[in-house]
Amino acid sequence: MDRPLFWGPVVNPYWGSRMSRNTVSPAAVKARSERIENQSRHDGWKKPPRRIERSECITCDSCLRSCPPEFGAIFDNGLDVVIVPELCSGCPACVVVCPVDCIYVDEDWSPTGPDLWSYVELTAGRPA
Ligand code: SF4
Ligand code: SF4
16 A cells, blocks of 8 residues: 555654643743752653763754643753753653654753753744
């Protein structure tokens, strides 16, 4: 049987059936903005954040595009792609799309510095 020419939209399984990049709830956007404002991670997140191993990353941005917008935790930072641990729920949608498998659990994460926060703050109030 021939394959159909159109397979339909790619659905990120971690967004849930009612969530997409265009339909992030206002509450989710607000919650992300508060995490940015407070520069703190959600206490209820049980999984540790992830980190990108810089020496292995090929900067393809696949992870950045896959991080659910209600988290919006991945950024281009100069030549590097980085995860802001305070925004990362550990879900782990980015891990499954990384072609070189260089995104690791980061149990001992360090707080994000002021330079990156300045950049991240520009994305507050809207889905990343
Ligand atoms: S683990 Fe989830 S929330 Fe964290 S950076 Fe990856 S996709 Fe985003
Ligand atoms: S998907 Fe993997 S290789 Fe691509 S930018 Fe993200 S961490 Fe780097």
